[in-house]
Amino acid sequence: MGTIYYYEMNSAAIVARMNVTSARQNTKPQGLSRCPHACALAAALLMAGCATGPGPTTKAQQQAITPAQARAKLEAGNARFFTGDTLHRDWRRQLKATAGGQYPFAVVLSCIDSRVPDEIIFDQGLGDIFTVRVAGNVLDDEILGSMEFACKMAGAKLIFVLGHTRCGAIKGACGGAQLGHLTCLLDRIKPSVAAAKEKLPGVPATDEPFAEEVAELNVQSVKKGIREQSPVLRDLIDSGQVGLDTGIYDLKSGKVRFFNH
């Protein structure tokens, strides 16, 4: 199968997909390429600039999107990622389009783990999401300030707290690791370690299922902390202007498990 072009129209994610099958390959045509007018349509889309892929989130799109739609965009983007169906993007075009301003629809708090790059696993481009990354996706004043800027000042409609499986910071907290400033950071995860010990009595803290439980408890604890520690964000959330959701990214499958609590 040859080049795949995508055209995403606004946040409703209306995607026209075209599989252009190389004549040199002995494979059956798929999708729109079965249409006898596929070549003409491809040419028309190319002339219209559609083959350059989706543009960055615009001001109008950011203003129109609801918190639920923002979550749906992250879910759809992650589904594209783990199925290997990510959108084609013209990065130079995105660069030009975002130089004058940004209108991200969400802010994602996640771990620094090199295997969890938010823009990639949610299949987003320049100007689409704010990302805040810290080991163990913990919360502190600077991170809360970043989220307040993202939502109150810059108009993001969703706060998403993302933990992940096999997290080194979570394992460090479970094992009582101590090292310089890291000790203070891991202390923020300790209440979730204590809660996991109550929930899973007898399970060694070094076991993987125990660490996975701590990762899940930690994102829920951070979610609670955001509401409790930031009156600015609490007001936005309680008034329905901003959503607050959590999830866990699976390093093996590439899937984000989105929680409903």
Ligand SMILES: [Zn+2]
């Ligand atoms: Zn991690």
